[in-house]
Amino acid sequence: MTALVEMRGITKRFPGVLANDHVDFVLEAGEIHALLGENGAGKTTLMNILYGLYQPDEGVIYVKGKPAIIHSPHDAIQLGIGMVHQHFQLVPTFSVAENIVLGLPSRREPFLESRRQVHQRIAEVSRAYGLTVDPSCPVWQLSVGEQQRVEILKALYRGATVLILDEPTAVLTPQECERLFDTLLALVQSGKSVIFISHKLDEVMAISHRVTVLRDGRVVGTARTQDISKQELARMMVGREMRPIEKPPAAPAGPVIELHDIWAHDDRGLPALRSVSLQVHAGEILGIAGVDGNGQAELEEVLTGLRRPSRGRYLLAGQNVTHASARELFAAGLAHIPADRNRFGMVADMTLAENSILGMEGQPPFTRLGMLRYREMEGHCSRLIHEYDIRAPGPAAFAGTLSGGNAQKLILAREISRRPKALVAAQPTRGLDIGATEYVRRKLLEQRQRGCAVLLISTELEEILALSDRIAVIYEGQIVGMVDPACVDIEQLGLMMAGAVKEVCELPPRMPAGPEGNPIEGRRP
Amino acid sequence: MTQRAALSTTGQRPSTAMSLLLKGSPILAVILALLLGALIIAAVGVSPLAAYQAMVKGAFGSPRALTQASLRAVPLLLISLGLVLAFRSRIWNIGAEGQLYMGAWAAALFALSFPDLPPALMLMGLLLVGFAGGALWGLVPALLRAYLGANEIVTSLLLNYVAIFWVSYQVRLPMKDPTSFLPQSAVLPASASLPVLPGTRLHMGVILGLILVPAIAFILWKTPLGYRLRVVGSNPNAARFAGINVPLHIIIVMVISGGLAGIAGMIEVAGVHHRLIQDISPGFGFTAIVVALLGQLHPAGALLAAYFFASLVIGADSMQRIVGLPVALTEVIQALVVLFVLASEAFRRRVRRVVG
The missing domain is CATH 3.40.50.300 (P-loop containing nucleotide triphosphate hydrolases)
Structure with a gap:
């Protein structure tokens, strides 16, 4: 039996970072496959490649056994791959139905389809998977959990058979999580497959059939969830006890x-x-x-x-x-x-060196005689990078390139370095x-x-x-x-x-x- | 500046070929605009080769042409340097034209009110008054934005018309030269003429512009003030978090940027026309916006772009005279350059996003 999706030897380099290093990933039909790893381990990059947002530097992707070239999300959707991003891509003033059909050709161009028919088709999909949401409701009135349901509906409405969910529970309340899990189970029961990106062990244990662990851009291992313990997964993910x-x-x-x-x-x-x-x-x-x-x-x-x-x-x-x-x-x-931290703690398009002295820019040793001293700034930043084990190409990298954890480490390092x-x-x-x-x-x-x-x-x-x-x-x-x-x-x-x-x-x-x-x-x- | 260049080359770029394309895209845009311009010139039955030859010769072919282009570049350079500072702080000063007019008016009023000042004092006074005229005009939208949150694009733009009509009124009534039929002030005293470089027609404004290029770069990248301005421009929330007084920095930027436009106005009065005239600026304040953008919001880039635009205008003049191309067409070519440069900016942004 051939796998539904097979990614072989996927390598993706960003300047200064090897995001994916010869990653192999296999998705079988009808499974929930968790992609587990710390922030910056390369999970989202790998899935963005599958969804056509990035092109791999090396490696091949097979979909249903055939080599697939995925240049854009459009290609991915054609192949039945849908993705729900961590940050939703919805138009707040549009209704649920308008958001769902957005970008799709109408069946009676140049006119829009009849609202009644669209609503009816959405209702059919919603009912099948327990994704209840009012199609005529404007999106801005929805809770975060409901917006997520709209995103999932959007993918299903486009005929997705593979659904990629990027950290779907990060924004949900415990009750909403339960509902999401029910939906996912209903999806796989109807023959669809789900890739579930997460760094939370609990969820992975609770919902997935198999799990692939990534660390530093490499696959640490793939296992059936029922054969592995939480402790083992944690060790694989972090690399130590x-x-x-x-x-x-x-x-x-x-x-x-x-x-x-x-x-x-x-x-x-x-x-x-x-x-x-x-x-x-x-x-x-x-x-x-x-x-x-x-x-x-x-x-x-x-x-x-x-x-x-x-x-x-x-x-x-x-x-x-x-x-x-x-x-x-x-x-x-x-x-x-x-x-x-992204809104207040960092200036994304300035360098790490410049960010490492935010708030101290007018003081010695970073300013002498009214002049900024870049050597001091870079030295300070290099020390922080070293001491706090911040994964970054160097003080000259832009702050916007850091992953969440590393950005927080830099802020922490900067604030603590002042000995408050x-x-x-x-x-x-x-x-x-x-x-x-x-x-x-x-x-x-x-x-x-x-x-x-x-x-x-x-x-x-x-x-x-x-x-x-x-x-x-x-x-x-x-x-x-x-x-x-x-x-x-x-x-x-x-x-x-x-x-x-x-x-x-x-x-x-x-x-x-x-x-x-x-x-x-x-x-x- | 060099520091900055060193910082940005150490690793964030996708590949050398791509990075060259990205860095060179404004130049590429200019070339494409001129090619399209050639088609249009050919369409009206003129040889594009002859036209561009006349243009190049008119802009670069003689010392006189070079002088003319340099003088034309001065106001564009001074204003765009101020705009580099403002736009980097994401403060959209669209009011440089009006700030120029107010600087010009203040300078003319000063020179006519104190005709007996010795030249050195007169020059100092003109610089200060010209700066103050433009700075005060910039201060109005700055205060409205800093303390009331009024959009500075709208307020600074509308204040242009107030300033232009104010000058128009001044040269028609209170300051009108009684011996002339034209709406213009009396000739300024000789002491108020900007000194020129010996043996040339290049006035002091050229020197001032050349000094200000490194000075603005220094402020942006070597001083805490420049650092704070860049933080305010990139992430105002982070600026607040870091205790940077955002309203104060909005005011500082608008005062500097308005003041430089005011000095440009003063130079047009004291260095070129030697009197206040109604149309003291053919839209320098607006062209300078394009100059600042074409120069990638970099002071050295602004210098190149200002000279380029000045040459384009001077060259277009002679293109019109020699091959008989209508004025409107030369303006079309200038507009094409602007459009292509803006399009190349959009292209760069898109490539950056795709590359990640």
């Missing part, structure tokens, strides 16, 4: 960040922070737990000078910085790892793979050991529990509780995050704890 993060006992000292009765509005002018008071001490990590959208973004902005509080007092190392600008806070010793007194880290591991996540967490703990006051804002409860010395729960702009991660009841914490329980008690910073500390495993799959 995961070590649990050792968390040495905290030694908190005096308060560095102090908020007293802080109020702030969001962009629409509605109250977003309501009387927030908290303290972060030198040498501790204070975690802010909460469901996304409960004032975390505004808290981050107030702390870093990007948003003015409407009331209250903010002290940094005893200095009143309530109305300080971002630059003044920077000078006072505050470092910031922004939640949206306080560090605000917002969603520092969002979208990162296991290796990078573990690395970032270690670095945050290192800062705590150095005596830095770390405020960690994260929607990942596991991360908050693993790193924090104290946890503040935020709900609708209020701190509704302070808990000790060593003796917290997860259920209780969940109820607080949902706003069901309020526990307005002050928890003092925990003084040096017992030697057992709080060891936790690396990201538990």
Whole structure:
């Protein structure tokens, strides 16, 4: 029996990076095949080649046993290959149906097809795979999960028999994930095949029939999912055993960040922070737990000078910085790892060297006598690349070429290199793979050991529990509780995050704890 | 500048052939435009060879031609240097024409108000006043953009007409030369004539332009100010995050860019016409936008592009005189160059995206 899709010896080089190195990949009919690997392992590149977005430098692709030359997504679609990208390609003001037929020839050119017929055909496809969505609804009104369904419908409507999904669960809630998985199972039952790109072991174990692991552009191995354990997969993916993060006992000292009765509005002018008071001490990590959208973004902005509080007092190392600008806070010793790193942390079309001094450009040694010194900049950047193991061609590469994990490492490296007194880290591991996540967490703990006051804002409860010395729960702009991660009841914490329980008690910073500390495993799959 | 070149050659380009094509695409565009122009010239019954020969001879054939082209290039160069800075910061100053007019007006008013100043003081004064005239005119859209978020493309464009009609009013009523029927001011005092290089007709503006080319490159790539401007242009959010005062930098850029256009206006008054006239600029402020883009938003590129455009105009004049080509056709050829250059930009962007 011939395979549905067979990719042999695929090699793709980008300047300075070997993205795919003689990769072999075989997709059988009727299977869900997971493509597992860390960020930058070459998963998306490989699938972009199959979808005709890139041309391979070497290698051949066979579809149903015949050699296929795929110059463009159009060719791919002709061969029955459809792809749903991580970032959706929909027109927000168009209806679902309009988006689905967009770019397809009408059956009665030059007129559009009758709306009724299109809706009917969409409804047939939706019903078959449980992809319920109203064809007449404009896309901007849909939730992220529904938009994804539209993307899948788009591919199926074009007759796709192979569906490539790039990190489909990254944007979904757990409930939406369940639904997606049901859809995928329905698809393979009807004889279609699915390629599922992911770096999450859990999902891969739950949904795939077979799994191919990529690392550094090479295939580490392919296995039937039922024959392999999560631990083995993790080792294949990362190339080594995961070590649990050792968390040495905290030694908190005096308060560095102090908020007293802080109020702030969001962009629409509605109250977003309501009387927030908290303290972060030198040498501790204070975690802010909460469901996304409960004032975390505004808290981050107030702390870093990007948003003015409407009331209250903010002290940094005893200095009143309530109305300080971002630059003044920077000078006072505050470092910031922004939640949206591509929008705020990086300048994509400037070099790594230039990015590595963002915010420090006017200071020695990078500026002397009013002149920028490129040699110092590049030296600084090379040191960071080396010390933080950033995978990049060199300081002269453009920041836009970095993968997510490496971009985050560079931001982290830049911010920590200033030896800050306080560090605000917002969603520092969002979208990162296991290796990078573990690395970032270690670095945050290192800062705590150095005596830095770390405020960690994260929607990942596991991360908050693993790193924090104290946890503040935020709900609708209020701190509704302070808990000790060593003796917290997860259920209780969940109820607080949902706003069901309020526990307005002050928890003092925990003084040096017992030697057992709080060891936790690396990201538990 | 050299630093920048070194940085960009170390690895991000797809292949040498492709990179040559990408780098050379504006030149290729100019060649293609001239080829298409040749077809049009042939279509009206003139030999394209003879026409282009006349054009080249008119632009480069004699010291006089070279001088004329250089003088014509000065305002284009000064303005486009300011625009390089502005466009790199992604601030779209479309108001250079008006800024030029205000600089010209301020300079003429100054020279006529203080005719007895010694030449050295007069020149200093003209530079300052010319700069200030253009800078203030640039400041208006800058403030509107920085603090109210008004689109500077619209405001700066509309302010052009205000400035042009303001000058028109000035030379018809308050500043009109009573001894002339034409809408123009009185002749400026002799002390307000820009000094020329001995033995030539090249005035000081040429030198000023040549000094400013490396100066603007220095600001962009060797100073923290230039670094910040590039961050503001590439990613305003990152600029805010890094504590860069974005409104302040918008203002700085518009003041410099407006000021340079103002100096260009002053030079037209004090170096060329020696009085304020109604049509002091044949659209230098608009042509300079194309010059800045053709020069790849690089100061050295702007120098080449400014000289190229000036030569095109001077050459077109003689093409018209010698082979009798209508003026309109010479303008068609200029427009073709502009279109092809813009198209080549789009092509470059497309190739970059495909290559990844």
